[in-house]
Amino acid sequence: MVMKISDNEKLLSVQDLKVYFRSEDEVARAVDGVSFDVRREETVCLVGESGCGKTVTALSIMGLVPIPPGEIADGRVLFRDQNLLDFNDTEMQQFRGNQIAMVFQEPQTSLNPVFTIGDQIGEAISTHEDIPESEITRRSEQLLKDVGIASPAERLGDYPHQLSGGQRQRAMIAMALACSPDLIIADEPTTALDVTVQAQILRLLDSIQKLRSMSVLYITHDLGVVSKIADRVCVMYAGIIAEQGNRQEIFKNPKHPYTQALLASLPNREKRGQRLYSIPGTVPNPAYKPSGCPFHPRCQHAIQTCAERYPGMCDYGDGHHARCPVLFDGGKDTWCK
Amino acid sequence: MNEINSRNSTILQVEDLKKYFPIRRGFFQRVTSWVRAVEKVSFIIKGGKTLGLVGESGCGKTTVARLILKLLEADGGKIIFAGQDITDLSEAEMKPLRKEIQIIFQDPYGSLNPRMTIGQAIAEGLKAAGIDNRSETQQRLEKLLKMVGMSPAGIDRFPHEFSGGQRQRIGIARALSVEPSLIICDEPVSALDVSIQAQIINLLKDLQEQLNLSYLFISHDLNVVGYLCDRVAVMYKGHIMEYSPADELFDNPVHPYTHLLLSAIPDSERSDISDMNTLGDEPANTLNPPAGCSFQDRCPISEDRCAQSEINFEKVGEDHLVRCWKTAKHGSYQFFS
Structure with a gap:
């Protein structure tokens, strides 16, 4: 048998991460005890509404949370058993782009308008590797080709505004791939794109991931996209992970009231004529979260205890966990404190 | 208003609507070419019904909305509202009709004046409609806010004090203030x-049920359109490509x-990403389109004939029109298996 690193090997392990933002008189607990793993060659989706802490989670993995006002209050981010939170700036700089790369939502704003695409991909390479100019150009061209951009040699000399939205996002992905990272964090990479272009980009990411045996941490608010690409899903709400599990489990057998409510509120053709379920109220302000379970004021299953005690993670087996003891009949008291 | 909008009568009919935008170049700003934003767009909206207008960005959806509102002058075609041809009406002649057609915008942040309280913002519409009695205005404001599910207590607050969803509700209240019969919803969700x-x-x-409103629902989200719309017009590069009852279309x-x-x-x-089709690249711009079908460069079944003559609507079923000679003749074709 070929020696293969076990499929279950954890590449990234986020453990009890807490990221707070302090202002004069408030503490916004943007990420409040988040734990999840990304294994090799796996696609994990962090899904949630705006303000639930998914982007802050990604930024803290990359060491990009501005400190202050930000503060990593607790937790560990283990990448191949090294705690990234212990790295200093220089170490992190060596690490970023090289082992973990990030693709952002808006290629228009995250590409520099005054440099050509070639300059920007070249910069990503030369930051991490000491190789001659001609080799950089050759590699950049190959990268553009890999992400499906036609006539890559000419596109290298183009400025971002000369490319269409989809091509810009392809160029961003090429930049992220420049140093063959093991993990790509994609933060809403298709949100600004048309559905047809979105389908192209999702397919591209999928094929590159398979080809290069990468892992992808994909951040989105779009459950439709999640249902297409995820191996595992983490549903976030108000800074915590409400539920995580395999894609099939989350969509077919959701165990947290928030996940259930989200799925019920998605409009589609089959629900025509029926009223959509709508979650009452709004997402809480991260500085003034409700006591107990942060979802209890909007939850239709809430009981008295939900407002008083913090819910623990309930284990449904096979990596499926939901932070809701009310719907859990495992028999054990799973409330915290 | 509701006399106009009785069920099954045609509230809005658009025939061969056309709008070209000039591209000006050089010192004398001479017109060098035209962007054919809207070309031969026709559809009908019945009283109390919803027509979905779908298509990728840049296909001309919003231009159609602006033409109907007469914020832009059409270069050809007719707009018939409740039996009256409004295409060539002057500003003054249009004024009494303005309140009949209202619009809700995509971005509730950008469409409210940050220096006006929401009471003032909504009352502006009332004033324009001739209601300036103070107590009556106050009464109407409270009623409107209640109608869109908001507390009248917010009347003196400013837009920044509200969440995105609440701002969209305010936008809807503002549109409703003049008791329109048709609301154009431009990507409202x-x-x-x-x-x-x-x-x-x-x-x-x-609101549609209570007030018997008609909607022109502009969206790129087919899940929402499939849920909400009675009929759908699919638009591509300024043309309606297919026009049919929603169920039939899906x-x-x-x-x-x-x-x-x-x-x-x-x-x-x-459930699988490989089911998602990714035909061709993004649509090219609408500058100097080829002769014949506007979709020919991305179409998997295009033939010489598609590039030769203009393609007209053909009937393929009850109320089902399609701008494609080939599929109209041979029936639906299994494009992507």
Whole structure:
């Protein structure tokens, strides 16, 4: 048998991460005890509404949370058993782009308008590797080709505004791939794109991931996209992970009231004529979260205890966990404190 | 208003609507070419019904909306509102009709004046409609806010004090203030989170039932369109490609472009990314389009004839029109298996 690193090997392990933002008189607990793993060659989706802490989670993995006002209050981010939170700036700089790369939502704003695409991909390479100019150009061209951009040699000399939205996002992905990272964090990479272009980009990411045996941490608010690409899903709400599990489990057998409510509120053709379920109220302000379970004021299953005690993670087996003891009949008291 | 909008009567009819925008170049700003934003767009909206207008960005959806509102002058074609041809009406002649057609915008942040309280913002419409009695205005404001599910206590607050969903409700209240019979909804839920999106969609449906409103619902989200609309017009590069009752469109799509759009919907029904079709690149711009069918460069079944003559609407079923000679003749074609 070929020696293969076990499929279950954890590449990234986020453990009890807490990221707070302090202002004069408030503490916004943007990420409040988040734990999840990304294994090799796996696609994990962090899904949630705006303000639930998914982007802050990604930024803290990359060491990009501005400190202050930000503060990593607790937790560990283990990448191949090294705690990234212990790295200093220089170490992190060596690490970023090289082992973990990030693709952002808006290629228009995250590409520099005054440099050509070639300059920007070249910069990503030369930051991490000491190789001659001609080799950089050759590699950049190959990268553009890999992400499906036609006539890559000419596109290298183009400025971002000369490319269409989809091509810009392809160029961003090429930049992220420049140093063959093991993990790509994609933060809403298709949100600004048309559905047809979105389908192209999702397919591209999928094929590159398979080809290069990468892992992808994909951040989105779009459950439709999640249902297409995820191996595992983490549903976030108000800074915590409400539920995580395999894609099939989350969509077919959701165990947290928030996940259930989200799925019920998605409009589609089959629900025509029926009223959509709508979650009452709004997402809480991260500085003034409700006591107990942060979802209890909007939850239709809430009981008295939900407002008083913090819910623990309930284990449904096979990596499926939901932070809701009310719907859990495992028999054990799973409330915290 | 409701006399106009009795059920099954035609509230709005658009015939061969056309709008070209000039491209000016050089010192004398001479017109060097034209962007054919809207070309021969025709459809009908019945009283109390919803027509969905779908298509990728840049296909001319919003231009159609602005033409109907007469914020732009059409270069050809007719707009018939409640039996009256309004295409060539002057500003003064249009004024009494203005209140009949209202619009809700995509971005509730950008469409409210930050220096006006929401009471002032909504009252502006009332004033324009001739209501300036103070107590009556106050009464109407409270009623409107209640109608869109908001507390009248917010009347003196400013837009920044509200969440995105609440701002969209304010936008709807403002549109309703003059008792219109047709509301153009330009991507009203695209910027909202899933749970808020469901609230707004339910609100739009409730209001339609209570007030017998007609909607022109502009969207790129086919899941929302499939849920909400009675009829759908699929637009591509300024042309309507397919026009049919919503159920018929989703069950028996005929035009290759409709097939492309439907297969790109990320929904949880089809579970694999390889099901998503990724035909061709993004649409090229509408500058100097080729002769014949505007979809020919991305179409999997195009032939010489498609590039030769103009393609006309053909009837393929009860109320089902398609701008494609090939599929109209041979029936639906299995494009993507």
